[in-house]
Amino acid sequence: MSTLMISSSTHSYQVVIKKGLRTQLKDHLDKKYAKVLVITDSKVGPLYLDEVINAFPEDVEVSHSIVSAGEASKSMEQYSNLLNACITNQLDRNSLIIGLGGGMVGDLSGFVASTYLRGVDFLQMPTSILAHDSSVGGKVAINHKQGKNLIGCFYSPIQVIYDTETLQTLPVEEIRSGYGEVVKHALLSDMSWCEQLLVEDLSALSYQQLEDHLTLGIQVKAEVVEQDEKEHGVRRHLNLGHTLAHAMEAELGYGEITHGEAVAIGIWFAMKISEDSFKVSLPTKSYVQWLIKNEYPIDTLLKVNPEKLVNRMRWDKKTIDNNIHFVLLEAVGSPTVEKISETKLHQYLNDFVEEVSQIDKRN
Secondary structure: OEEEEEEOOOOEEEEEEEOOHHHOHHHOOOOOOOEEEEEEEOOOHHHHHHHHHHOOOOOOEEEEEEEOOOHHHOOHHHHHHHHHHHHHOOOOOOOEEEEEEOHHHHHHHHHHHHHHHHOOEEEEEEOOOOHHHHOOOOEEEEEEOOEEEEEEEEOOOOEEEEEHHHHHHOOHHHHHHHHHHHHHHHHHHOHHHHHHHOOOOHHHOOHHHHHHHHHHHHHHHHHHHHHOOOOOOHHHHHHOOHHHHHHHHHHHOOOOOOHHHHHHHHHHHHHHHHHHHHOOOOOHHHHHHHHHHOOOOHHHHHHOOHHHHHHHHOOOOOOEOOEEEEEEEEEOOEEEEEEEOHHHHHHHHHHHHHHHHHHHHHO
């Protein structure tokens, strides 16, 4: 079992990583709750919901809500439905909301918990690799048709219970999605770890490799979050790859590409800009070979209009005073945030689309 402690401005909380934790909840909760609402999705619920409910003593009143799987559920409509569920089940300030699922479920249920009765306790139970990133750090949100995560706040969970046994049921696209964020953490922190990851076949990872990679990724996230919880400084570095990724997700329609797959493409774009801006050499060639080997859907970029992507970027949360900002790399482990003019951005994006199209033709 791995345990990490995260310090936020309101409280400290544990991240516990171990097989089988979903059936051992009563042994890990520090507080007694009379009422619990478990929020999950239509894919995760049939697999693990009953086990989580049965992990509570009989004197705890456990209710549940199931939303449709996919990023489209991070919506105002689902948010409203879940608030109705809180009211219907008469949750009070001493109740607990559990987010059982991937990053979408964690973001949505955390936002519900942060706003219902001005805040009730919230427990993250991630069931995806991608959620090793989203479950830590206290960002909760829903999407708007103009952009991803435009409506949200900072609200830390009381605990993160990461049952790695749930990862065994992940489809291949969710493994790719999760490793988009794992590689991001490596690029932000350590060249040797990055080199190790970029030779991995994601279909052949051992359980121990998976747990080691997740623990390292959470450690990177925790160190950054503790320095800058509200994203005024270094936490912005965690958005490496996200400016293009969020624009792609919004333009394609939420759910047409997984978040981590979009981030992986966005990281490649950020590496290209970085090499041109700083005249440095990054492991871009190895990274692209890794994307191709692991069948990342890089051709998805060709389905969207570059001009529309730039328009989407104007709505990104990292845009300040109408200036579009990108997280770039001066070297592996040395991220920075730079303003990119729209003229330059159009040029970079058109060149990038051309490069992707040539690779797509060869493959």
